[in-house]
Amino acid sequence: AQKITQTQPGMFVQEKEAVTLDCTYDTSDPSYGLFWYKQPSSGEMIFLIYQGSYDQQNATEGRYSLNFQKARKSANLVISASQLGDSAMYFCAMRVTNTGNQFYFGTGTSLTVIP
Amino acid sequence: DGGITQSPKYLFRKEGQNVTLSCEQNLNHDAMYWYRQDPGQGLRLIYYSQIVNDFQKGDIAEGYSVSREKKESFPLTVTSAQKNPTAFYLCATSYDFPGRNEQFFGPGTRLTVL
Numbered sequence: 001a002q003k004i005t006q007t008q009p010g011m012f013v014q015e016k017e018a019v020t021l022d023c024t025y026d027t028s029d030p031s032y033g034l035f036w037y038k039q040p041s042s043g044e045m046i047f048l049i050y051q052g053s054y055d056q057q058n059a060t061e062g063r064y065s066l067n068f069q070k071a072r073k074s075a076n077l078v079i080s081a082s083q084l085g086d087s088a089m090y091f092c093a094m095r096v097t098n099t100g101n102q103f104y105f106g107t108g109t110s111l112t113v114i115p
Numbered sequence: 116d117g118g119i120t121q122s123p124k125y126l127f128r129k130e131g132q133n134v135t136l137s138c139e140q141n142l143n144h145d146a147m148y149w150y151r152q153d154p155g156q157g158l159r160l161i162y163y164s165q166i167v168n169d170f171q172k173g174d175i176a177e178g179y180s181v182s183r184e185k186k187e188s189f190p191l192t193v194t195s196a197q198k199n200p201t202a203f204y205l206c207a208t209s210y211d212f213p214g215r216n217e218q219f220f221g222p223g224t225r226l227t228v229l
Contacts, residue, residue: 035217043203045220101211103218107157
């Protein structure tokens with residue numbers, strides 16, 4: 001069975017500080033991709049960053065980086081220099097090649113950036 | 116502009132009525148998905164389709180139906196059999212091969228049953 005777990009329902013961070021959002025996953029398939037999405041209060045889903053299971057280096061996209069620890073099956077999102085506009089829900093997702101490319105989502109983490 | 120459109124943005128339904136939510140895309144993506152999101156919750160998969168005229172049930176398909184007659188369109192019907200349909204519905208698309216092929220999402224439809 002495929003599963004994504006986000007154990008932090010809510011997080012707070014001071015503006016300009018860094019924050020780590022946790023994500024662990026479970027799959028027995030060696031080929032998979034991990035994604036992070038941001039959902040502001042407007043409801044739109046915004047793609048942030050991708051990590052492939054065979055990628056040797058951690059993914060980075062601007063202020064976002066993914067701390068990929070394959071042996072621990074974790075894919076934590078790190079946001080550096082937090083901004084007020086980063087306040088949103090954040091979802092971790094996994095796509096497993098041998099399950100018809102279905103996506104599996106975690107329950108999300110609500111991030112609040114404090115001025 | 117390339118993208119995904121969902122209509123309507125807000126939808127109100129009386130109990131016992133069927134309603135159809137529209138999802139159209141011009142990204143030329145093979146795969147299309149429907150998710151349901153309840154307040155403060157994650158996304159739950161209702162149905163997905165990887166090719167025209169074929170679709171698979173997701174985790175919560177009961178009370179919903181879909182069709183995929185064209186590559187660009189994947190409408191979702193919420194039937195009267197769905198016991199608690201009030202929720203936010205998101206349509207998504209992606210290329211249907213592995214790799215860095217993220218899902219693209221539409222703006223969503225908020226359905227309220229009166």
